[in-house]
Amino acid sequence: MSVKVVVGKDILAVNRKRAEDLRARFKQMGIKVVNILSSPGAGKTSVLEATIPKLQKVRAAVIEGDVATTRDAERLSHLGIPLVQITTLGACHLDASMVWKALEEMDLSRVDLLFIENVGNLICPASFDLGENLRVVVLSVAEGTDKPAKYPAAFLSSQVVLINKTDLLPYTDFDLKRVLGEVRAMKPDMRTFTISCRTGEGIDKWVEWLEEWVREAQ
Amino acid sequence: MHELSLITAMMDLILKDAQSRGIRKITRVELKVGEFSGAYPHALREAFAVASRGTPMEGAELVIEEVPAELRCRECGAVFRPSETGWACPSCRSQNVLLQGGLELEIQSYHGRDGDVGQGRSGQGYSSGEQEEG
Ligand SMILES: Nc1nc2c(ncn2[C@@H]2O[C@H](COP(=O)(O)OP(=O)(O)OP(=O)(O)O)[C@@H](O)[C@H]2O)c(=O)[nH]1
Ligand SMILES: [Mg+2]
Ligand SMILES: [Zn+2]
Numbered sequence: 001m002s003v004k005v006v007v008g009k010d011i012l013a014v015n016r017k018r019a020e021d022l023r024a025r026f027k028q029m030g031i032k033v034v035n036i037l038s039s040p041g042a043g044k045t046s047v048l049e050a051t052i053p054k055l056q057k058v059r060a061a062v063i064e065g066d067v068a069t070t071r072d073a074e075r076l077s078h079l080g081i082p083l084v085q086i087t088t089l090g091a092c093h094l095d096a097s098m099v100w101k102a103l104e105e106m107d108l109s110r111v112d113l114l115f116i117e118n119v120g121n122l123i124c125p126a127s128f129d130l131g132e133n134l135r136v137v138v139l140s141v142a143e144g145t146d147k148p149a150k151y152p153a154a155f156l157s158s159q160v161v162l163i164n165k166t167d168l169l170p171y172t173d174f175d176l177k178r179v180l181g182e183v184r185a186m187k188p189d190m191r192t193f194t195i196s197c198r199t200g201e202g203i204d205k206w207v208e209w210l211e212e213w214v215r216e217a218q
Numbered sequence: 219m220h221e222l223s224l225i226t227a228m229m230d231l232i233l234k235d236a237q238s239r240g241i242r243k244i245t246r247v248e249l250k251v252g253e254f255s256g257a258y259p260h261a262l263r264e265a266f267a268v269a270s271r272g273t274p275m276e277g278a279e280l281v282i283e284e285v286p287a288e289l290r291c292r293e294c295g296a297v298f299r300p301s302e303t304g305w306a307c308p309s310c311r312s313q314n315v316l317l318q319g320g321l322e323l324e325i326q327s328y329h330g331r332d333g334d335v336g337q338g339r340s341g342q343g344y345s346s347g348e349q350e351e352g
């Protein structure tokens with residue numbers, strides 16, 4: 001007998017369920033989670049390097065996602081915070097079960113804020129919920145003005161955009177005003193910060209907002 | 219790039235569901251894939267051809283409905299496609315717009331056979347039924 005079965009389900013329903021379980025677990029632990037997305041090299045690790053030492057009111061931990069290397073984790077090891085590296089062995093994104101496994105190797109008992117650096121890629125990670133409470137997309141001015149329009153899923157699923165490498169603005173044709181306008185057109189309530197991890201410009205404002213967010217969201 | 223993980227996730231869901239219904243062979247799968255979902259139909263097909271080998275889904279027809287991106291103006295209700303130059307409403311210029319289509323990654327339905335049982339019972343070989351799942 002031949003049958004048609006109507007499913008009507010999200011392809012990633014299993015990941016979504018796992019992510020919800022994670023979110024519940026994080027909530028129970030009193031931890032806020034930030035998932036950081038960007039194209040390769042936009043500055044995710046640099047943002048962590050610039051942000052974490054400035055945190056005064058909250059204690060941070062990091063899960064580093066990378067396709068193959070542990071370099072990003074090595075860059076952060078001097079911070080003396082709980083830090084776990086996930087190597088995805090080729091996969092272009094993290095998923096909720098990878099985060100679940102990483103948690104087994106971490107002591108989060110004295111942590112308020114967990115950063116997850118996703119694999120450098122603006123397409124695939126957008127579809128995978130990691131149980132985070134906040135999604136941040138980093139866009140560097142070296143990448144060009146058209147990124148939000150080209151990768152709407154990454155921007156639409158994020159609540160914060162960090163426009164990084166503003167020290168390079170004089171050397172690029174990046175149209176900051178236009179990008180900010182486009183991002184707001186996509187998502188009127190998007191938070192945007194312009195920063196330079198090189199010069200430190202704008203970092204204080206972002207850190208201040210982040211600490212406030214962690215405390216408010218408790 | 220992540221099409222293989224999408225296909226694997228899709229196959230897990232369907233194979234589990236099929237098993238619970240005693241369906242032994244999957245003959246057709248219907249997916250809905252949005253223009254902005256980040257998944258490409260061509261890559262999905264290639265991934266499916268590889269991942270389905272040796273499973274009850276091998277050889278199944280993969281039907282992909284591509285859903286174009288669609289915006290709706292929250293001010294005047296106009297429905298339009300996003301343009302390269304931005305997402306403002308072409309009728310009233312408002313920037314208060316909502317993406318109401320284009321992010322889909324959905325399994326619509328699948329067709330299957332419970333092989334041995336069906337052949338024994340019905341002289342025609344096939345009958346078709348429809349089942350809903352909540
Ligand atoms: N000029 C300038 N360079 C920066 C800035 N932020 C980061 N960089 C440089 O950009 C390069 C990439 O930065 P990373 O922080 O490694 O970027 P990433 O997003 O973590 O990269 P992947 O993890 O490989 O995807 C490094 O050489 C950084 O030094 C900035 O504000 N200005
Ligand atoms: Mg990095
Ligand atoms: Zn309008």
